[in-house]
Amino acid sequence: MGTALAAELSTTYRTVDTSLLCHGSAGATPPGDFVCVRVVERDSEPAVWIDRAREIHSLLPVDRVVAFGESEQIVAAVIAEELRLPGHHGVDVVRSVADKLEMRERLADGALGTVAFAEAHDPLSVERFAYAHPGRRWLVKPAMGTGSRGVTELVDLRHSTAAFNRAREVANPVAGSRRVMVEEFISGRQLSVESLSEDGQHRVLAITQKYTDERTFAEVGHCVPAELSPEDTNAVGEYTCTVLDALRVHYGPTHTELVLGAAGRIDLIETHTRLGGHGIPHLVSAALGFDMHELAFAQLAGVPLLPRLPAAVPRATSAQAVWFGYAPVPGRVHSLRRRTEPEAHVEVLVSPGDEVTADMTRSSRVVAARASGATGAEAVRKASQAVLGTTVVIECSMTAQLLGP
Numbered sequence: 210m211g212t213a214l215a216a217e218l219s220t221t222y223r224t225v226d227t228s229l230l231c232h233g234s235a236g237a238t239p240p241g242d243f244v245c246v247r248v249v250e251r252d253s254e255p256a257v258w259i260d261r262a263r264e265i266h267s268l269l270p271v272d273r274v275v276a277f278g279e280s281e282q283i284v285a286a287v288i289a290e291e292l293r294l295p296g297h298h299g300v301d302v303v304r305s306v307a308d309k310l311e312m313r314e315r316l317a318d319g320a321l322g323t324v325a326f327a328e329a330h331d332p333l334s335v336e337r338f339a340y341a342h343p344g345r346r347w348l349v350k351p352a353m354g355t356g357s358r359g360v361t362e363l364v365d366l367r368h369s370t371a372a373f374n375r376a377r378e379v380a381n382p383v384a385g386s387r388r389v390m391v392e393e394f395i396s397g398r399q400l401s402v403e404s405l406s407e408d409g410q411h412r413v414l415a416i417t418q419k420y421t422d423e424r425t426f427a428e429v430g431h432c433v434p435a436e437l438s439p440e441d442t443n444a445v446g447e448y449t450c451t452v453l454d455a456l457r458v459h460y461g462p463t464h465t466e467l468v469l470g471a472a473g474r475i476d477l478i479e480t481h482t483r484l485g486g487h488g489i490p491h492l493v494s495a496a497l498g499f500d501m502h503e504l505a506f507a508q509l510a511g512v513p514l515l516p517r518l519p520a521a522v523p524r525a526t527s528a529q530a531v532w533f534g535y536a537p538v539p540g541r542v543h544s545l546r547r548r549t550e551p552e553a554h555v556e557v558l559v560s561p562g563d564e565v566t567a568d569m570t571r572s573s574r575v576v577a578a579r580a581s582g583a584t585g586a587e588a589v590r591k592a593s594q595a596v597l598g599t600t601v602v603i604e605c606s607m608t609a610q611l612l613g614p
Contacts, residue, residue: 214277216241222510228265244269255287262288275509279355282482283307297461297482305456306482310352310390316455323476326392332370335391339366346394351379356570357426397470400435402449403485403493405514409459412518413446415493427569430532432585433492434525446522448475462505492529527581530588534576534596536565540605553580553595575601
């Protein structure tokens with residue numbers, strides 16, 4: 210399940226017969242060397258996905274169900290359970306990872322339960338929780354959201370209704386949850402840990418420094434490796450493995466987001482049973498020499514991974530960074546201009562005529578730049594400056610009148 214990585218798998222391991230079940234437009238032909246393809250509409254109920262999976266299974270018996278994207282994790286586990294086939298994880302494990310309320314509840318009783326949280330049934334319950342925990346910063350967010358959509362930092366309780374409604378609107382029809390939660394906002398360095406697991410044993414391959422927008426919490430850049438002391442590196446790696454054990458994750462790639470605060474305090478934001486997004490696997494490959502895509506595909510093909518993975522977090526040979534540029538206003542892309550960047554690889558993500566939003570999601574991302582350096586600061590400087598060297602003219606209500614037809 211999923212499209213881009215499934216296509217890469219189908220061409221990388223031709224000894225594995227790969228079928229694709231994905232969402233998209235009717236009649237669309239996804240790229241890739243697939244034995245069978247079935248497409249469902251994006252907001253289809255789980256029963257529709259299951260029916261299409263049964264069709265594939267009847268045409269060519271399936272040995273394993275896997276999902277590469279965030280939104281398909283739960284439905285893939287449901288399909289595997291319905292068809293009595295092996296998958297990454299059981300439904301209960303995937304749901305406890307995807308549902309952030311359930312994740313917090315599972316971790317609340319132990320040493321990992323360091324973040325105050327509660328389910329918010331209505332705006333008043335948000336206010337009650339804030340009054341019960343004064344002097345802190347709070348986030349209101351969907352329990353099963355993705356990509357920072359619907360997340361609001363509540364700085365004024367008069368805005369609790371707007372924050373609650375914004376989170377509530379971010380529905381997850383496949384997972385079947387529209388719950389809203391409120392939790393403590395933790396300040397500190399935001400990191401992500403890129404890991405692979407096999408038979409319940411976890412191997413940390415990289416720790417990524419994350420850069421986010423202070424207003425929307427959208428990710429604006431990443432750098433591999435995060436520049437940490439050996440003590441912090443070991444602590445972050447051990448903490449991540451403890452989280453994965455507590456959530457009963459035993460197989461496959463994981464992407465764990467956390468905050469490293471003062472005096473070495475570590476707090477979990479969330480974890481995912483998938484590879485990191487936003488180009489992180491490419492940064493890991495360039496900085497450390499581990500092709501996380503190939504390793505994940507090899508594991509699916511039945512190749513044992515543990516002999517190929519280091520027991521401790523490896524040292525990088527360079528620092529690698531990616532930086533993103535977002536549209537400041539919604540509208541239609543009118544024209545593009547970019548200067549030559551000898552120290553960065555720049556990828557313009559839109560073309561003239563494309564519609565863009567201004568909500569700091571993927572639909573408002575217009576350019577990405579990757580760069581390397583001897584230090585993280587150098588790599589980030591090169592990548593961010595390359596983004597600034599790209600000009601995108603967007604037609605909105607005002608510019609459309611100025612530019613003419």
